[in-house]
Amino acid sequence: MGRVSIKNVSRIFKKEDKSSTEALKNVSFDVGDGEFVCLLGPSGCGKTTLLRIIAGLETLTSGDITLNGVSITGPDPKRGMVFQQYSLFPWRTVIDNVTFGLEMQGIDKAESRKHAEKYIELVGLKQFKNSYPYELSGGMQQRAAIARALANEPEVLLMDEPFGALDAQTRNILQDELLRIWEQRHVTFIFVTHSVDEAVVLSDRIVVMTARPGRIKEIVEVDLPRPRSRTSPEVNRLRDRVLKLLEEERFHR
Numbered sequence: 001m002g003r004v005s006i007k008n009v010s011r012i013f014k015k016e017d018k019s020s021t022e023a024l025k026n027v028s029f030d031v032g033d034g035e036f037v038c039l040l041g042p043s044g045c046g047k048t049t050l051l052r053i054i055a056g057l058e059t060l061t062s063g064d065i066t067l068n069g070v071s072i073t074g075p076d077p078k079r080g081m082v083f084q085q086y087s088l089f090p091w092r093t094v095i096d097n098v099t100f101g102l103e104m105q106g107i108d109k110a111e112s113r114k115h116a117e118k119y120i121e122l123v124g125l126k127q128f129k130n131s132y133p134y135e136l137s138g139g140m141q142q143r144a145a146i147a148r149a150l151a152n153e154p155e156v157l158l159m160d161e162p163f164g165a166l167d168a169q170t171r172n173i174l175q176d177e178l179l180r181i182w183e184q185r186h187v188t189f190i191f192v193t194h195s196v197d198e199a200v201v202l203s204d205r206i207v208v209m210t211a212r213p214g215r216i217k218e219i220v221e222v223d224l225p226r227p228r229s230r231t232s233p234e235v236n237r238l239r240d241r242v243l244k245l246l247e248e249e250r251f252h253r
């Protein structure tokens with residue numbers, strides 16, 4: 001189960017010279033168990049900060065975030081994270097990257113390899129399990145990063161623009177694959193993107209944030225059956241609506 005509740009979260013970064021940046025201000029929203037939520041907002045509005053707080057890698061200044069009713073105080077394999085790029089250990093093969101978290105949990109080598117192989121197969125990298133990251137394309141590296149996160153069997157998967165560095169075609173393929181995985185595995189997704197198209201294709205709801213300090217501007221329901229066409233009138237209408245919300249933020253700084 002992976003129910004996330006974000007209540008009145010604020011984050012102020014203070015510098016030694018006493019100046020400060022208010023990254024997030026009174027952010028509140030809930031993400032249901034097994035829900036797919038995308039976070040969208042202008043650059044610098046605190047999306048990465050919020051994800052890192054949920055991951056337990058960053059602290060909050062005030063407010064509270066709970067997973068299944070329990071406050072988050074630090075990292076936990078129940079909350080996996082996938083970054084934009086370069087998150088694999090370059091000195092480890094694909095399988096050794098995927099087993100890393102399992103080894104950290106003290107699972108024995110043979111068992112963790114067996115477990116890792118299952119997830120490597122799920123993301124379509126079976127033939128490359130003994131390859132090093134430099135031998136893989138960008139899309140394949142992100143597949144490996146997804147397998148690594150999934151191998152810990154997280155309740156929540158936090159993804160920070162995981163397809164941001166990929167070309168449009170690879171990106172579309174990985175979006176479809178991610179949806180297939182999401183349908184097979186019961187995982188809650190919180191997915192940061194700059195792409196309105198990506199958010200509309202993937203999510204149950206889109207959380208649109210304001211310019212910094214990041215607040216919730218609007219939460220848009222995407223009540224359309226999957227798989228979604230990328231060009232249907234309903235999708236176009238939603239895309240227009242979200243684009244308008246983002247455009248407003250360009251001028252409200």
Ligand SMILES: Nc1ncnc2c1ncn2[C@@H]1O[C@H](COP(=O)(O)OP(=O)(O)OP(=O)(O)O)[C@@H](O)[C@H]1O
Nearest residue numbers: 013021022023042043044045046047048049050212
């Ligand atoms: N460790 C830190 N120390 C000081 N300021 C920080 C730190 N991390 C983030 N910030 C500031 O907080 C604000 C939000 O940053 P964040 O990276 O969360 O934005 P973002 O929405 O992810 O932006 P982008 O879309 O460009 O990735 C920025 O003004 C940034 O400078």
Ligand SMILES: [Mg+2]
Nearest residue numbers: 047048049160
């Ligand atoms: Mg960011």
